[in-house]
Amino acid sequence: MNITLKNKDRNRLDEMLARITDDSAHMLGYPATKTLDFSVLYPFLEVLINNIGDPFALAGCFRLNTHDIECEVVKWFSKILHANEKDVWGYVTSGGTEGNMYGLYLARELFPNGMVYYSEDTHYSVTKILRMVNARSIMIKSRSDGEIDYDDLAATIAIHRDVPPVIFANIGTTMKGAIDNLDSIKTILKDKAVTRYYIHADAALSGMILPFTDNPQPFDFADEIDSISISGHKFPGCPMPCGVVLAKRDLVNRVARSVEYIGTNDTTVLGSRNGVTPLFLWYAIHALGENGFRDMVQRCFTVVDYTIEKFAAKNIQAWRHKNSVTVVFPRINEPILQKWQIAVQGDNAHLIAMPHITKERVDEFIKELTA
Ligand SMILES: Cc1ncc(COP(=O)(O)O)c(C=O)c1O
Structure with missing residues (x-):
């Protein structure tokens, strides 16, 4: 059915598109980007797609999906992520938050009396998720560079040795891009003679960067994690929020439930799910290939290092973690930070060198910041 808008409503949409397009050019502070051309997928918006149910289950009654x-x-x-395909299950989520919820849900089902440990630098949504899944939890101190404080973690686990630990590991914190060291965490668990535990990796941004670096920190199934959540709209970037969650299959089987109405298994957090976002991810994977991802990551690192040099030339101390595209610098000149949509927390601000950020943009920003 053809539907048309009145002129004033049409103008409203035009204005909104112009505003977002302009703001996109001045967005340096958040892990979001859209540099890839996905127009070949637009015809999929002409049909109804809903990925309800378990993508791996045999075809259910409803087939208008991209399973x-x-x-x-x-x-x-x-x-x-170095998983054995047979041992791991996953699906395309609505974003990193849903994947973190899934990991914590599986952990709570495995260890109903388990204690979740997460750091002060963990993403703000995690305390909300912990309340939603009704999990016991303790916030651990962070070091000044954003990594979890291993001494505090060890001391706290020692006090609660009667219940299995669930480690919520940050693989790239939101503000400083810090990666909790899985080797150090496993050493703590071993020292405390803890044999039953769960490790969830929140790799919202870094999960799409580390696999394409030469020397990644431990973060995936080769390092004995149980589940991982990654955002898809952050890197390589696509026009709408999405992500991926992967978890060990035997943990997922514990929560799976067959539903006659949809003729398939209910293994996901949501019922109706976006069927277009898997197409964006699939397209990026096929169009870029691993080499394309590697090049993209290297280009971001070049811009990150250029940014740090430019700050140094102005006597402003800026820094980043190994394999991170997040540049942390002091919170100064608030109006300019706002203009460029720079995220701030306490005394810190950060710029995230996503693929759309060029050296020219960085020059422009630093010039205005220090004018
Ligand atoms: C470390 C971390 N975890 C989780 C999230 C939430 O991801 P999403 O916005 O994709 O739900 C973010 C978002 O920035 C994040 O930085």
């Missing part, structure tokens, strides 16, 4: 493509996306992630 096949979603499974291919999950398999690709299994490969780059």
Whole structure:
């Protein structure tokens, strides 16, 4: 059915598009980007798609979905995250938050009396998720560079040795891009003679960067994690929020429930799910390939290091963690920070060198910041 808008309503949409397009050019502070051309997928917006249910289950009653493509996306992630495809299950989520909720849900089902440990630098949504899944939890101190404080973690686990720990590990914190050291965490667990535990990796941004670096910090299934959540709209970037969650299959089987109405298994957090976002991820994976991802990551690192040098030339101390595209610098000149949509927390501000950020943009920003 053709539907048309009145002129004033049409103008409203035009204005909104112009505003967002202009703001996109001045967005340096958040892990979001849209540099890839996905127009070949636009015809999919002409049909109804809903990925309800388990993408890996046999075809259910409702078939207007992209489950096949979603499974291919999950398999690709299994490969780059060093998982054995047979032992790991996953799906395309609405974003990093849903994947973190899934990991904590599985952990709570496995250890109903478990204690979740997470650091002060953990993403703000995690305390809300912990309340939603009704999990016991303790916030651990962070070091000044954003990593979890291993001494505080060890001391706190020692006090609660009667219950299994659930480690919520940050693989790239929101503000400083810090990566909790899984080797140090596992050493603590070993020292305390803890044999039953769960590790969830929140790799919202870094989960798409580390696999394409030469010397990644431990963060994936090769390092004995149980589940991982990654955002898809952050890197490589796509026009709407999405992500991927992967978890050990035997943990997922504990929560799976067959539903006659949809003729498939209910293994996901949501019922109706976006069927277009798996297409964006699939397209990026196929169009870029691993080499394309590697090049993209290297280009971001070049811009990150350039940014740090430019700050240094102005006597402003800026820094980043290894394999991170997040540049942390002091919170100064608030109006300019706002203009460029720079995220701030306490005394710190950060610029995230996403693929759309060029050296020219950085020059422009630093010039205005220090004028
Ligand atoms: C470390 C971390 N975890 C989780 C999230 C939430 O991810 P999303 O916005 O994709 O739900 C973010 C978002 O910035 C994040 O930085």
